[in-house]
Amino acid sequence: ERRPWQDRNQGGGGERRPYQDRNQGEGGGERRPWQDRGQGGGGGYERRPYQDRNQGGGGGERRPWQDRGQGGGGGYERRPYQQRGGGGGGFGRKPFGQKNFRNKNNDIFIDRKPKPDLPTGEGMPLNKYLAHCGLSSRRKAVDYIESGKVTVNGEVKLEPFYRVVAGDVVMCDGQPMKVQERMVYVLLNKPKNVITTTEDERGRPTVVDIVDSSFPERLFPVGRLDRDTTGLILLTNDGDLAQKLTHPSFAVQKQYRVGLRRGLSQEDLEHIERGVMLDDGLMEVNWIRFSEDHPERDIVELEISSGRNRVVRRIFETLGYEIFKLDRFYFAGLTKKDLERGKFRELTQREVVMLKHFTGHPSTGKKKKSNEETEQEDDAPEVG
DSSP states (O other): OOOOOOOGGGTTTSOOOOOOOGGGTOSSSOOOOOOOGGGTOSSSOOOOOOOOGGGTOTTSOOOOOOOGGGTOSTTOOOOOOOOGGGTGGGOOOOGGGSSOTTOOOOOOOOOOOOOOOOOOOTTOBHHHHHHHTTSSOHHHHHHHHHTTOEEETTEEOOOTTOBOOTTOOEEETTEEOOOOOOOOEEEEEEOTTOBSSSOOTTOOOBHHHHHGGGOSSOOEEESOOOTTOEEEEEEESOHHHHHHHHSGGGOOOEEEEEEESSOOOHHHHHHHHHOEEETTEEEOOSEEEEOTTOTTSOEEEEEEOOOOTTHHHHHHHHTTOOEEEEEEEEETTEEOTTOOTTOEEEOOHHHHHHHHTOOOOHHHHHHHHHHHHHHHHHHSOOOO
């Protein structure tokens, strides 16, 4: 129980002691006088005089200064300075801010989840249903409904808010209305050991397995990448766009970063620039260059427009080089920016429009233009 407040001056809770001056010897003890610690006072603790450690004081000898670059510094030798661009120190500059291109840990776990069902239109308001059928926008569909052009099971419906149920037969101006699949465009940064196909008879993971659980539409890859090749692959249900991006007449540009077991010689680089004769004919690249981040010249970048099977690998195998890593970082104007390995995203509307009107990479366009100008100069009549 909490005690009630009491005024101690009135005697409650014990008598309050009167004020006492401790300097007068009262209060249970004498006040000690001030003492200078430097004179040996201060409770029996003597203050130590200042000592210069360089003269041997302070309980130990001061070690002389040693240049760690000469091997001093407690038995640890200082490592010499190394230029990071040359791979020194184990922290070489990484291409495009990504993980080290030579890193071989590319295993990605793929969780195969069930594919969602396509929308059937059940439960949708009538105007929304017509919009999903591709008739018009929802607002415009209201005009069709209110004008009496839309029937449900042979009966004119004037209510845009009517909800479609299973078995309803919806018609507009005598034409049957059915929900259409929306066009889907997905960009995937393909990991290693994944097959570029819709399904694999041996049960190996495919690019479709990675995206299937997120889209009810049936998607298929545009073009192919080898199982060991990583990088950009486009998946869509737009057959017309897929035909355009894969047809040789459109010459869609693809850029690769190639890792070689040994450095590429300048002679072989110039050989590739001129063209390499393969089993199926001469193969020419748009351009090829050494990677600025790898002075060993074992990492090169190139651009091609050909869609031949395994053409990049065959170019280097023909010249006696072994590829340990191949990555496509550019495809038809699309890049891997902010897209981690094994991740995917839908294209923006602007990117879709760009693909449908794609005319080529600026660097390739400049090269083609310069070749055309050269041919015109060669065909021009000599003056004088």
